[in-house]
Amino acid sequence: MRELASQAVAEEETPVRRDLTYIQAVTEAQRWALETFPEAIVFGEDVGLPGGPYGSSKGLSREFGERVFDTPISESAMIGAAVGAAMRGLRPIVEIMFADFFLVALDQVVNQAANVRYVSEGRFAAPLTLRSQQAATPGACAQHSQSLEAFFAHTPGIRVCLPAHVGDAYELLRAAIACDDPAIVLENRALYPTKAEVVLGGPVEPIGGARVEREGDGVTVVTWSRLVGEALAAADEVAAEGVEAEVVDLRWLSPLDFETIAASVAKTGRLVVAHEANLTGGFGAEIAARVAAECFWDLDAPIERVALPDLRMPASPLLHAAVFPDAGKIAAAIRRAAGR
Numbered sequence: 001m002r003e004l005a006s007q008a009v010a011e012e013e014t015p016v017r018r019d020l021t022y023i024q025a026v027t028e029a030q031r032w033a034l035e036t037f038p039e040a041i042v043f044g045e046d047v048g049l050p051g052g053p054y055g056s057s058k059g060l061s062r063e064f065g066e067r068v069f070d071t072p073i074s075e076s077a078m079i080g081a082a083v084g085a086a087m088r089g090l091r092p093i094v095e096i097m098f099a100d101f102f103l104v105a106l107d108q109v110v111n112q113a114a115n116v117r118y119v120s121e122g123r124f125a126a127p128l129t130l131r132s133q134q135a136a137t138p139g140a141c142a143q144h145s146q147s148l149e150a151f152f153a154h155t156p157g158i159r160v161c162l163p164a165h166v167g168d169a170y171e172l173l174r175a176a177i178a179c180d181d182p183a184i185v186l187e188n189r190a191l192y193p194t195k196a197e198v199v200l201g202g203p204v205e206p207i208g209g210a211r212v213e214r215e216g217d218g219v220t221v222v223t224w225s226r227l228v229g230e231a232l233a234a235a236d237e238v239a240a241e242g243v244e245a246e247v248v249d250l251r252w253l254s255p256l257d258f259e260t261i262a263a264s265v266a267k268t269g270r271l272v273v274a275h276e277a278n279l280t281g282g283f284g285a286e287i288a289a290r291v292a293a294e295c296f297w298d299l300d301a302p303i304e305r306v307a308l309p310d311l312r313m314p315a316s317p318l319l320h321a322a323v324f325p326d327a328g329k330i331a332a333a334i335r336r337a338a339g340r
Contacts, residue, residue: 011147015202023192028054028200029173031092037091042068044078053097053190054133069330073103079130080110086128087116093177098144099134099186113155113182129176131185134326135226135276138317145313147277152184154254159183159207160254164228165194168251175205185256188226194227211255212264216244219337220264222287223274224250227325231274234330243338253283260293261287270337274330279307303335
């Protein structure tokens with residue numbers, strides 16, 4: 001077996017700071033990978049000369065030549081090729097244009113990539129990264145609006161992360177690429193235009209680890225991806241009413257940092273879980289179940305869940321706004337948990 005890549009790239013050049021959009025941070029993480037790993041390749045639909053459907057690979061084809069290339073429109077072929085290439089020593093980074101399109105290639109993800117270590121008794125690894133964007137924006141319609149993180153977090157053998165901030169778009173993607181396990185990075189296209197200062201270079205983060213985004217002692221709000229910003233806005237809203245909410249960004253669903261969740265619930269005694277995926281079977285149900293089982297005596301109120309209702313996302317912007325789990329709905333759940 002090769003040495004873990006995360007160990008091999010522990011020492012980096014002096015970091016530099018740049019103002020980047022979320023999508024530019026994704027590009028910089030891929031540029032870093034191509035510079036750091038001679039075995040890294042980037043491929044997918046329109047990632048070569050077009051520079052990616054959303055600009056995620058802009059300029060990389062010119063810089064790295066045939067290591068960045070376009071593929072036919074076949075997600076099953078893309079992911080299958082990535083699994084084989086990874087087993088033979090390459091480090092593929094594959095863009096799936098919409099996360100909804102994973103569904104035509106689930107066999108390659110669940111039955112193949114996730115099983116490489118197990119069925120080979122550790123003789124092979126599959127250091128491949130599958131990145132995509134998901135969730136709803138007004139007008140996107142039902143076939144381009146699903147949040148599918150629970151599908152993948154359910155599957156042993158796959159790492160799953162959902163960056164909520166520009167800096168994490170860079171750091172979590174680097175961690176995923178450096179890992180010798182298959183990793184799925186689910187971005188949110190609504191965050192692509194957001195901008196912030198990013199530290200480029202430096203040591204690669206280890207896989208896993210939640211972050212407490214806002215401290216409080218009244219109610220714990222556990223969330224990820226775009227709803228981190230909505231939860232922070234909700235926390236500011238209820239703070240004016242005397243309720244201090246603690247907001248936890250999970251960042252990684254696999255591995256899950258349950259210790260951070262448990263510590264926060266022990267402090268606040270109340271829990272709200274919020275995500276964009278449909279309520280039934282969403283990953284929030286797993287968090288609620290574990291807290292109920294392992295932190296029951298810390299709870300002072302029933303667990304509240306905020307999610308998309310069990311429906312297909314409507315294309316109408318007005319209907320979208322009516323069902324989207326926004327800051328107002330999270331604030332209402334915080335008030336219920338706090339008994340207000």
